[in-house]
Amino acid sequence: MRLDNSENAWLGYSKNDRKELKELTDSYMEFLSKCKTERECVREIVSLAKKSGYKDLRNIIEDNKRLKHGDKVYLDIMGKAVVLFHLGNEPFENGMNILGAHIDSPRLDLKQNPLYEDGGMAYLNTHYYGGIKKYQYVTIPLALHGVVAKTDGSLVEISIGEADDEPVFTVTDILIHLASEQMEKKVGKAVEGEDLDLLVGSIPIKAKEKDPVKQNILKILKDKYMIDDNDFVSAELEAVPAGKARSLGFDESMVLSYGQDDRVCAYTSLVAFLSTPEVERTGVCLLVDKEEIGSVGATGMRSRLFENALAEVMNAAGAYSDLAMRRALQNSKMLSSDVSASFDPLYASVFDKYNSAYFGHGVVFNKYTGSRGKSGSNDANAEFIAEIRSILDAGNVKYQTCELGKVDAGGGGTIAYIMALYGMDVIDCGVAVLSMHAPYEVTSKADIYEATKAYRAFLLA
Numbered sequence: 001m002r003l004d005n006s007e008n009a010w011l012g013y014s015k016n017d018r019k020e021l022k023e024l025t026d027s028y029m030e031f032l033s034k035c036k037t038e039r040e041c042v043r044e045i046v047s048l049a050k051k052s053g054y055k056d057l058r059n060i061i062e063d064n065k066r067l068k069h070g071d072k073v074y075l076d077i078m079g080k081a082v083v084l085f086h087l088g089n090e091p092f093e094n095g096m097n098i099l100g101a102h103i104d105s106p107r108l109d110l111k112q113n114p115l116y117e118d119g120g121m122a123y124l125n126t127h128y129y130g131g132i133k134k135y136q137y138v139t140i141p142l143a144l145h146g147v148v149a150k151t152d153g154s155l156v157e158i159s160i161g162e163a164d165d166e167p168v169f170t171v172t173d174i175l176i177h178l179a180s181e182q183m184e185k186k187v188g189k190a191v192e193g194e195d196l197d198l199l200v201g202s203i204p205i206k207a208k209e210k211d212p213v214k215q216n217i218l219k220i221l222k223d224k225y226m227i228d229d230n231d232f233v234s235a236e237l238e239a240v241p242a243g244k245a246r247s248l249g250f251d252e253s254m255v256l257s258y259g260q261d262d263r264v265c266a267y268t269s270l271v272a273f274l275s276t277p278e279v280e281r282t283g284v285c286l287l288v289d290k291e292e293i294g295s296v297g298a299t300g301m302r303s304r305l306f307e308n309a310l311a312e313v314m315n316a317a318g319a320y321s322d323l324a325m326r327r328a329l330q331n332s333k334m335l336s337s338d339v340s341a342s343f344d345p346l347y348a349s350v351f352d353k354y355n356s357a358y359f360g361h362g363v364v365f366n367k368y369t370g371s372r373g374k375s376g377s378n379d380a381n382a383e384f385i386a387e388i389r390s391i392l393d394a395g396n397v398k399y400q401t402c403e404l405g406k407v408d409a410g411g412g413g414t415i416a417y418i419m420a421l422y423g424m425d426v427i428d429c430g431v432a433v434l435s436m437h438a439p440y441e442v443t444s445k446a447d448i449y450e451a452t453k454a455y456r457a458f459l460l461a
Contacts (some may be wrong), residue, residue, distance in 0.1 A: 008360045009398045009446040010253070021449040024271065025255060028448060029245035031267050032257045033162075036240045037145045038080045038289045038299075041103040041263065045082050045270060045287060049074045052274040054084060057309070060316055067317040070278060075309045081299040083309045084273060086283040086459075092319050095331030095424070097459050098284040099273060100301070100415055101266040101338060102291035105259040106130035106437050108137060108171075108196055108239040110146075114232055115200075117214035122201035124169070126239060128193055130292030135191040136438050141168040142198060146237035148227045156225055161242045168242045169198040198239055241439040253360070253445055260441040262291065265337035265430040268448060272455035283459045284310075284332075291338075291415055301415040329422035333384065335429040335458055336416035337451075340364045341404050342432035342444075350409040355402055357432035359444040362398030363451040366428040369404055371411020378416035380427035388427065388458070395457030398450045402432070429454065 013021065035041040049072075057075040060067065067073065067087055074084045081103075088096075108126040116123055128134060143161025150156065161168040173191070174182055182190055204212030205219060221227050227235075245257030255264075266287050273285040290300030297303065310328065314320035343356035357364040367385060370377030392399050404412055416426045431451050434442040 007398075009362050009450060010360055012398075013446075017449075021445055024452060025445045025448055027271075028264070028267050029247070029255060029257065032245035032255075032259060032263060035103075035263065036105075036143070036259060037107075037238050038103045039147060039236075040145065041266065041287070042076060042079055042082050045103075045266075046074060046076055048270065048274060049082075049084055054274075057085075057312060057316075061312060065316065067313060073313065075312070077305050077309075078299050080289040081305060082287050083306060084270075084285040084287075085309075085313050086273070086276065086279055087313075087317065088279045088282040090281050092282060092314050092317070092328040093324050093331065094281065095328060095333060096282040096284050097279070097461065098286060098332055098334040098419070098424075099269040099337050099455055099459070100284075100286035100288070100334055100419060101269050101336075101430075102262045102289065102295075102301075102415065103266050103287050104130070104289050104292050105240075105261060105263065106132045106292055108142070108198070110232065110235065110237040110239070112233050112235075114237075115214055115217060115229060117211040120202065120204070120213060121199060122213045122217045124198040124200050124239075126196050126198060128196060129238070131437055133187070133438070134193060134196060135187065137196055138171045138173040138191055140170065140439055141242040142170055142239045143168060143242035144198075144237055144239055146235065148225070148231050148235040148237070150227070150231055150234070156227055156231075158225065158237060162244075169200055169239065171196050172199055248442060255443045255445060255448070256440050258440055260431075260433055260443050261339045261436050262337070262430070264433070264443050264448060265339060265451065268431070268452040269335075269337045269455050272452050272459060276456055276459045279459060281461075288415065295415055295418055301418045326422075330424060332422070332424040333387075333458075334416075334419050334424055334426040335388075335455065336378070336414050336419065336426055337430050337455065338414040338416075338428055339430045339433045339436060340366055340402055340428070341436060342434045342442075344434055350405045352403060352406050356405075357400055357402035359432060359434070360446040361400045361432075363400070363447060363454040364430055364432050365399060365401045366404065367401065369411065369413050369416070369428060376411075376413045376417065378414075378420045378426050378428070380416075381425060384425040384427060388429075391457050391461045392454060395453060397454045397457055398446075399454060 054072040054074045057073040071087045111125045114124040148156040201217045205216035241258040248254035248256040295301040368377040368379040420426045
């Protein structure tokens with residue numbers, strides 16, 4: 001049922017609903033706590049998929065096996081994106097039901113030559129990734145996650161700052177006593193991107209050696225991780241907020257965590273997908289990288305990763321031809337599973353309260369996103385929205401519709417417009433978020449529950 005802004009999903013939950021909600025959100029917070037990079041997400045997603053009976057598509061191809069109705073396969077793309085297929089009974093040409101989300105989040109990436117010493121302290125130079133308010137990253141505890149690829153072919157996994165007995169890192173800020181000039185700046189310039197460097201050490205190794213603090217850090221890296229200064233060139237290391245996801249509020253009705261844009265939609269899509277029984281139309285779960293910087297690169301949605309994976313699946317099922325694949329794509333229907341902005345009464349001036357998403361009022365649909373007159377949006381067809389409404393009503397899913405703030409306040413985009421290039425029906429559908437793109441974001445547990453129900457209902461339609 002559609003909720004108007006006076007209704008709250010919590011009011012209709014039975015004891016069993018609340019039990020299911022708690023189990024889902026507890027597992028979601030565990031996922032958030034252990035998966036802070038796209039690589040960590042893919043590793044956990046593949047693990048969960050295998051436990052649910054999904055097979056590696058590459059093994060199917062290598063063994064020249066034939067896929068059939070009911071088969072479940074996944075494809076890991078460079079360790080940073082993953083596509084899952086649940087083969088249905090209908091021909092591929094009839095189209096597929098697709099859930100698509102992204103698993104990258106705003107953060108600070110280390111530069112290729114990051115380590116330096118200045119003022120008797122060692123720092124790591126960063127380049128911020130995605131749209132962030134730079135001032136939000138100063139003075140908070142940060143952890144370092146990622147990989148270092150060495151020339152001998154080995155890959156060193158890095159995760160420092162999450163365990164209680166591990167050190168954390170931080171970006172310093174100028175003390176208020178000397179901040180008169182900083183306080184006069186516009187907020188966007190108060191902290192510059194080049195100032196977002198991590199403080200990582202202050203003990204010198206030898207008094208007379210050049211850059212003794214930097215040399216001590218290099219010795220620690222060599223001793224603990226077998227990496228040296230040159231290895232940073234082939235590393236992907238991300239500085240992210242340290243700490244676990246937590247329940248928020250006296251009533252524990254919300255989740256506070258880093259990375260909920262868009263892992264809240266990625267996880268709910270995955271849970272819905274893995275728990276769906278036999279399907280008539282082939283189901284697809286697309287969990288991709290690089291959305292926060294325009295869906296570029298080999299693991300972003302603008303690449304041919306999905307098209308290539310689909311071609312392999314159709315070929316293994318004995319159903320591939322260029323025309324058949326084009327028809328499969330065009331006849332598909334997709335929920336672009338991405339977050340939307342929740343109404344924030346503390347910043348009410350940027351919202352249209354009659355077209356806003358409200359916490360606890362269900363999964364959110366955005367007919368269009370974009371900015372400056374819907375520029376860059378998908379703008380879903382009315383007929384498809386009516387079809388979705390029917391599916392949700394039949395599944396007793398609570399939902400709402402919204403826009404991303406007032407018309408001239410700003411805007412944003414998702415992967416929806418990219419998938420719409422194939423001619424398929426697509427609409428944005430996800431969870432409302434407070435403090436989006438901040439180091440710690442807030443979601444409603446009720447909305448997480450309703451999103452999972454919505455995705456499952458869509459896959460079975």
